[in-house]
Each structure stands twice: as C-alpha cells, then as structure tokens.
Amino acid sequence: MAFAITQNCCNDASCLSVCPVNCIHPTPDEPDFGKTELLYIDPRSCIDCGACADACPVDAITPVSRLTPEQSIYADINADYYKDKPTDPAWARPRFPAPAVSELRKIDVAIIGTGPAAYYTAQALLRLPRSRVTFYDRLKTVGGLARYGVAPDHLGTRRINEHFRSIFAHPRVSMKLGVEVGVDIDQQTLSERYDAVVYAVGAENDRPLDIPGLDLPGSISARTVVGWYNGHPDVAADAVDLTGVRSVTIIGNGNVALDAARILTADPDDLASTSISPHALAALRKNRVEEVVVLARRGPEFAAFTRSECKALLDRPHVDVVVAGSPETVSTIDALPPAAPASALRGADLVELGSPHSARRIVFAFGRAPLAVHGDNGVDSVLVGTEDDSRSISTELVLLAIGYRGTPSAGVPFDEHSGTINNVDGRVTNHDGTLVAGCYVVGWAKRGATGGIGDNKVDAELTVDALVEDLAARSPRRTRDWHRRLSASAKTLEDVVILDR
Structure with missing residues (x-):
C-alpha cells in the first residue's frame, strides 16, 4: 500500500x-x-x-x-x-539559517495583509527567537484569499484557515485589524516604527479586456461573484442579481471561472451546510441558472483550470458537463495524459454552442474568444469566435474571469505594466532601481497573480531570507517608545486610537 x-x-x-x-x-x-x-x-x-x-x-x-x-x-x-523518473532521486541540499541570524537582536516587522502570503511570511519570521510580528489589515476579519477567495464548498481547501490560526494567536504576534495602510497610517510612519515592512496585499483588480459592451449592466467581474457568495465586506448583498438569469457566459477558464460555474449551478441544499453567505444562498434558492458557458480562447490542451477543479464539476449527478466544438476538440481531449487539466472531460458529450437542452449544464467552449457583448439596456448576447467565423449566443449575465491584477499601495513604488509592487527578489525598489530600505513584498503583489495558496510558502521564505540578510548587515536600531512618539505626532486623540489600536 x-x-x-x-x-x-x-x-x-x-x-x-x-x-x-x-x-x-x-x-x-x-x-x-x-x-x-x-x-x-x-x-x-x-x-x-x-x-x-x-x-x-x-x-x-x-x-x-x-x-x-x-x-x-x-x-x-x-x-x-514518476514513469520516466529515477526510483532513488537525489536529496535536496539542506537549508540552514544564514549565519547573520545569530547577529540579530530583537526585530519588529509589520506585515500588511493577513492572507496566505502574509501567514507564510510570519511563519518564517517567527522562527527567529527575538522577532515580533504585527499584522495590519484594512478588513476586520483575517484570512485574505484563503477566507474570501476559496469557494464555500471546497471544504478541504478551506481547512487551511485552521492551519493559519495558530500564527495569528502566537504570543509574539499583534493584530491591527480595520486599519488601512495609506489611509489610517502611512508607509513613512511604518518604516519609522518597524525594522522592516512586508507588503502581502495580493491582487484586488481584474486584468483588463478590451472588447465592446463589457460595461453593460449584467456584465460583472467573476471576482465580484466570488466575494458575493463568500460574504466579502466590500461586496454588497445585491451586487449579483440573478433575477431572470437562465444563461451565464464566463469569459475565461481558470479556477475562478469554474468555481463560479459550479456555485451558480449547484443545488442550494448542498450549499446550505457550508459557509456560503446567506444572501447568496437565498438568491440561488429563488432563481435558477440553467446553463453556464465557459469560453476558452485556446484549445483544451491549454486549459487554465486545474484537473481537480474540473473533476468537481463532473461529480454532480444533476448537472451535465459538455463540450462545444469540433470532433478534433474531442480527439485532443482523449489524447491528453491523465494529469492534464482537461483530461477530466474525457467522455463528455459534444454539443453545438447554443443548442437546446433539457437538464442544467455547463458548456466548455474551447477555441472561442469573446468579440463583443451586446444588449440595449443590459446584456442579452455575446459574440464569440473569430473575425472570420463568429456567432452570437444568448445570455443574461456575463462574468469576466481572465485573471487578477495588483493595485498600487500608497507610498510604495508600483509597476503598472506587471501590476506588481516594484521589487527585485522581494526587495522593494524605486523606479530608478534603488532599494527602498526596510521595505519588502511577498505573494501576488511580488510576482503577479499566479499560483495557489501553497505557492506562497517558498516565495515568502525567500523574501524573509533577504530581509534577515539586510537587517544583519546594518546595526539594529533600538526599539523606540512607540506610544510616546505617536502621542507627540498625533493631532488628536482619535489619531492615536486609529494608529495604535
């Protein structure tokens, strides 16, 4: 065994x-x-x-x-x-703490954000016996992407939050929730208070798509749908209106697209025991989406979703999962290796896009790019295909799900092209390439919106290695009297309460 x-x-x-x-x-x-x-x-x-x-x-x-x-x-x-790999692979070289660790005195580090990247950063820092970590989050609930980005029916993945809880309750950890960096406290103040500041702010915007009609009522971000069914405090209960919606078209075929497709076609009774927001559950009970079309610009061999996400769609008896395309599309799927994402669709029925159907279904439309969204007072159809071969499909709701993009953090250099905080291997840099002393970045804000929860662990450890190396290279400053300095600079008592809570 x-x-x-x-x-x-x-x-x-x-x-x-x-x-x-x-x-x-x-x-x-x-x-x-x-x-x-x-x-x-x-x-x-x-x-x-x-x-x-x-x-x-x-x-x-x-x-x-x-x-x-x-x-x-x-x-x-x-x-x-392992079919083409040796039975006895070489062991990885062991990793030891940098010699500089022994030279460190007590260090205080601020981490902006409380999602997975922030957690793994704190985990690496707290291995240092004289370190302290203070988390800042503009929300009043910790967890970030692990709390508000994981679908409520993904019970196994959501267990990661239990794993994180021990760090947030660590005796050398302080929490400052409901405090927005750049509004309630600025980067300059943080840099004066802490030996280092680490930004783990993720990516909160959508990647742009330039096609006509995306601004019509009934065209929204899949990110909004995710926040809606997870109860994100920034997303209103009425942000997603399913009234009269029978057909949904999702532009993009990553895991977020498949999560939205699955939740919108789920049996509400199956979701009732999960952490889904009450307003989303009520809307799903009241309305019934009959079809979700997932548009993938390229073929099944380039599928952006993971196999496990696709398999989760197929394990439900009351929703059909079909493929729209040519016989060549089916042949491509059949030829994929078992670990390939779209191999889970092997055996799925081949249908015409827009064809009649009696059961609820999810349609994977490979090789179909969106060209325009049409409608007068709201979305009523999407034009898909190519300039030479296109067709219009009826739909009442369009979701944009082609990936996330970072947003600028006040006082921190930002690369508009990549949608990340300017950095070299986690060290934040100015636009001229010079280092911003004591400022670091991890996660999606560092490398772009790629990878899942666990991919942040190695990423965070590399940034912490750089942070420790930098701190050891300069004389640690003495811990300042924070309360005395803050009181002297605050204009009102309210300022003190906001900044020091």
Whole structure:
C-alpha cells in the first residue's frame, strides 16, 4: 500500500520535510516546483509511514486503499508522474539559517495583509527567537484569499484557515485589524516604527479586456461573484442579481471561472451546510441558472483550470458537463495524459454552442474568444469566435474571469505594466532601481497573480531570507517608545486610537 496526494493539495510542501525516504516531488529546488497542479508521491518508494498525511494542512493525502471511487484516478496520476523518473532521486541540499541570524537582536516587522502570503511570511519570521510580528489589515476579519477567495464548498481547501490560526494567536504576534495602510497610517510612519515592512496585499483588480459592451449592466467581474457568495465586506448583498438569469457566459477558464460555474449551478441544499453567505444562498434558492458557458480562447490542451477543479464539476449527478466544438476538440481531449487539466472531460458529450437542452449544464467552449457583448439596456448576447467565423449566443449575465491584477499601495513604488509592487527578489525598489530600505513584498503583489495558496510558502521564505540578510548587515536600531512618539505626532486623540489600536 502507498499514499497518494489528491485534489485538495495546496502545494505548500509541508509534507516534504517530514518524508523519511524522499518520495514526494517536485521539491522547491526542482524545476517542476510551482508548475504542477499537485505534489506527487512515488508509489515505488513510499513506505506507508503516514508522516506526510499528518503534516498536510488540508487533508489531501490518503492511503491508496482508502481512495473513494471519485478519487481513484489520483493513484494513477501520482504514479504517472514518476514513469520516466529515477526510483532513488537525489536529496535536496539542506537549508540552514544564514549565519547573520545569530547577529540579530530583537526585530519588529509589520506585515500588511493577513492572507496566505502574509501567514507564510510570519511563519518564517517567527522562527527567529527575538522577532515580533504585527499584522495590519484594512478588513476586520483575517484570512485574505484563503477566507474570501476559496469557494464555500471546497471544504478541504478551506481547512487551511485552521492551519493559519495558530500564527495569528502566537504570543509574539499583534493584530491591527480595520486599519488601512495609506489611509489610517502611512508607509513613512511604518518604516519609522518597524525594522522592516512586508507588503502581502495580493491582487484586488481584474486584468483588463478590451472588447465592446463589457460595461453593460449584467456584465460583472467573476471576482465580484466570488466575494458575493463568500460574504466579502466590500461586496454588497445585491451586487449579483440573478433575477431572470437562465444563461451565464464566463469569459475565461481558470479556477475562478469554474468555481463560479459550479456555485451558480449547484443545488442550494448542498450549499446550505457550508459557509456560503446567506444572501447568496437565498438568491440561488429563488432563481435558477440553467446553463453556464465557459469560453476558452485556446484549445483544451491549454486549459487554465486545474484537473481537480474540473473533476468537481463532473461529480454532480444533476448537472451535465459538455463540450462545444469540433470532433478534433474531442480527439485532443482523449489524447491528453491523465494529469492534464482537461483530461477530466474525457467522455463528455459534444454539443453545438447554443443548442437546446433539457437538464442544467455547463458548456466548455474551447477555441472561442469573446468579440463583443451586446444588449440595449443590459446584456442579452455575446459574440464569440473569430473575425472570420463568429456567432452570437444568448445570455443574461456575463462574468469576466481572465485573471487578477495588483493595485498600487500608497507610498510604495508600483509597476503598472506587471501590476506588481516594484521589487527585485522581494526587495522593494524605486523606479530608478534603488532599494527602498526596510521595505519588502511577498505573494501576488511580488510576482503577479499566479499560483495557489501553497505557492506562497517558498516565495515568502525567500523574501524573509533577504530581509534577515539586510537587517544583519546594518546595526539594529533600538526599539523606540512607540506610544510616546505617536502621542507627540498625533493631532488628536482619535489619531492615536486609529494608529495604535
């Protein structure tokens, strides 16, 4: 018997450090790391110790003998990864703390944000015995993307929040919630108060798409839908109006697109026991979406979603999942390897886009680019295809889901082209390339909106390594009397309350 890693895998590599036989790959020093949907266990060398299952924060690791029928494919997917790899791969070189760590006195670090990147940054910093961390978040609830970006029915992935809780309750951690950096406190004040400031602010905007009609009523961001069904405080309860909506068209085919498609076609009774917002559940009970069309500009071999997200659509008996395209599209899907995202669609019926249907369905329309959104007082159709071969499909709601993009943080240099905070390997830089002393960035704000929750772990550790190296290279300043200095600079008592809460 061996263990297998299944669809819940968050890729944070917690399992790697506890495996006694080096049978879990790719590791952070291997080229595939961060490029595969999952980590994989080699059944040829697994000794069934179960240490990896105990370490996994999202319960993604299961003995092969206990895989459910829906999960059984993961035994083959894990094994397939090793079909052309050696049985006894080389061990990664051990990582040791930089010698500079011993030279550090007490350090105070501010982390802006409380999402996964912020959590992993704090985890790395708190390994230093004389470190303290203060989290700042403009929201009054911690979690960031892990709280407000994960679909409510993804119960396994949402367990990562329990894993994070221990850091937020750590005795060397302080929380300043409901405090917006750039409004309630500025970057200059933070840099004076702390030895270092780390921005983990994610990416809160949509990537732009320049087609006519996207500004029509009934055309909204899939990001808004995600916030709506997760109860994000920035998203109003009436931000998504499903009244009279029978057909939805989603532009884009990443995991956010598939999450929205799944929730909009779900049986509300199946969602009632989840953390879905009450207003979203009430709207889904009152209205009924009959069809969701997922537009993918390229073919199935380039699918942007993960296999596990696609498989979650197929495991529901009351919703059909079909493919719109040519017989060549089906042939391409059939030829894909088991781990390929769109391989989950093998065996799906081939239909005409816009064809009549009796059951609720999700339609994957590969090779169909959106050309325009049409309507008078609101959306009523989408023109898809190419300039030479296009057709219009009826729809009442259009969701834009082609990826996220960062937004500028006040007082911090921002790269408009990449949508990230200016940085070199996590060190924030000015536009002329000079370093901003004591300022760092992690996560999507550092590298762009790519990768899932666990991909932030290695990213954060690399930034913390740079931070520690920099602090050790200069004489640590003495801790200032924060309350005395703040009181002297504040104009009113209210200023003190806002800044020091």
